[in-house]
Amino acid sequence: MGKFTIGCFASLVGSMNLDFAVKLAGAAMEKGHKVDLWVSGNATMISIKGQRAFKDYSSLEKPLKELMDKGLNVTACEACAEARGYTKDNTMEGVKRHSMDWYLASAFDADRVLHIGGE
Amino acid sequence: MGKFTIGCFASLVGSMNLDFAVKLAGAAMEKGHKVDLWVSGNATMISIKGQRAFKDYSSLEKPLKELMDKGLNVTACEACAEARGYTKDNTMEGVKRHSMDWYLASAFDADRVLHIGGE
């Protein structure tokens, strides 16, 4: 079993790349891999707490929490988040915030890295 | 002088379409037009208060407030905002929140409509 670092830079609603990242993280964990998920750029939108779950919009707070409970490590780019008005106070519990070097450190000992760019 | 309704659906940081919308609104107001700005989809990101102004990211809280002080009418799609975790409490002062019919009502008596889609 290996370590898998996924970086995603796509927005919460729209391209569905972030949905992809979360589902892939879950599938990798089911196979016993350790997964780090780094969200930067518009993907920091996933880190805000209190997303209202309408069926018309991708709503990832619930699936993300379920995966975090099972050990998914989620870290948001702090500067990208702050620029968008996502402060420490409105960040979902369990999501860490670090500067960009965290992503590179995660990649350091990852067996595989999948970097999913932004829109 | 006419009424100009601008709808923008692009995210706060990235495509710069929202920067375009805000600058165009300002230019239209300088020429004496009345401007309504509707933000929906990812463009509701502009409505959150406390965006930290780094030079590396588009930061539209300040220019938007300056234009609102001069009469710019800004309304965010309520459902799009709520789905992204932007609640009434973290909305920038002066930005209204309504359902999508507000945009159509604004277009009803607009002389010109410019609809700027999302990414």
Added chain:
Amino acid sequence: MATTKLGFIVQRPPYKSENPKLALTHAIASQSVEVYLNDGDVVTADVAFIGDGVLNCLKDQKAMEQYDLSSTESHIKMGLLVDLNILVCKEDLEKLGLTENDIVLDAEEFGADLKINVVPYQDINKMMEEMNHLLFF
């Protein structure tokens, strides 16, 4: 008493951007716009799918089953239910190797009377001419 006609033109496929779905939800909002208007004033919404936008109309979209997300197909059906005029470009369907059998054509299960209109592009062009404002998605 005045009518303003809005034309919603969807030119991109679903699920890559939120655009096609927002086109439909905004067009459907024409049904409730009267609260903001004077008596007798009306906003109408016509919707046209052109180019890769016709891919929004494929039937049996399983977005809910796979991603817990309402499908664009279901939004098109909602549009029919509130009597929106929905046009789909015939040439673009053909170009992509699709037939009327592949796309959603009605929403009878919800009691909608209207059906999708598969029409030549020139009819969509004519619709655009008749509108007061155009919104491209």
Added chain:
Amino acid sequence: MATTKLGFIVQRPPYKSENPKLALTHAIASQSVEVYLNDGDVVTADVAFIGDGVLNCLKDQKAMEQYDLSSTESHIKMGLLVDLNILVCKEDLEKLGLTENDIVLDAEEFGADLKINVVPYQDINKMMEEMNHLLFF
């Protein structure tokens, strides 16, 4: 003591998405990654601009003057300042009618020693082979 090599490949133009700028800021972060690692462990970042990505390298970008936003050009200079290996595809510059005169080549005004390397695509391919992981922007 180990080294992990990351290759950042920028294939799209600036100012339409945040990607090119985030590629640079993430690559620059290789300078501070040691805080998370054991002594002697290192992460290196090489950056390559290919396709329309070479448009990021045009000089005299006035993003700050026009949009109060740091330019991608200034981020490239920051990359040189921290000694990143930055490659620009020669064939793609030529394809777009650009020469070395049109692009940023150094950051001497900030005291950077390194310069941009305008190289044939095959050198970029070789760089990609040598990396442990690739990040496409």
Added chain:
Amino acid sequence: MKLAAFVSDYRMTVDTLERLKPEKLGIILVGNGVYHATIKENGSASLLLNTAADFYALSEDLETRGLSSSSVDSKVKVVTYGDVVDLIFNDYDKTAWI
């Protein structure tokens, strides 16, 4: 109709523009659309400039990208945000953001 069409991409993913047949067409290049006004790919100007239309490119967006007005194709008029407002209100009656 008199249509002002905005192009904000260099690589376009839709063919809408070539199919619109308004009585009068203006193409306003903004954002990354301004590359159409300056870049000569493989030695040729952008095919977009072959459209039967009046062309405009936003000065602010050219400058942001490091493109000088002197490199703009002779078919294209360089305009400001204020000019764009006047085009929308005075020269065209509908808009399309492609």
Added chain:
Amino acid sequence: MKLAAFVSDYRMTVDTLERLKPEKLGIILVGNGVYHATIKENGSASLLLNTAADFYALSEDLETRGLSSSSVDSKVKVVTYGDVVDLIFNDYDKTAWI
């Protein structure tokens, strides 16, 4: 290198894929990339399928778009999220999201 390249667009705006020359290439169609596996535009399969590569299409994303596995080109193998994880870990050593 053995490269797993992810394609998530139907209309691609980059030519990166045709230039990559890994020893082994897998193209994994996800998101709107899955249209390459099914749509026959003007009667022809997607040019992407002419690339020298092994092709995979994500089942979940086909179904989301109303595309049936029976319409998938014979060159393309339909896979699940779990299969994608195994491809990344067992069959390739690097990834590229194009």
